[in-house]
Amino acid sequence: MIISVVAERVIDRKIAKSQEQVRNGQYSEFNDEFMTNLLAQAKTRHSV
Structure with a gap:
């Protein structure tokens, strides 16, 4: 599966934020x- 460049950038930003x-x-x-x-x-x- 090929991930688009935009999707890769989103993932990279999320990883950087997590780090x-x-x-x-x-x-x-x-x-x-x-x-x-x-x-x-x-x-x-749940019981409330």
């Missing part, structure tokens, strides 16, 4: 504790 966010500490680790908390929050919000 900057990681450098600035703007990320969450997806470990077991995170997933347990996420599921608990989802259940709480």
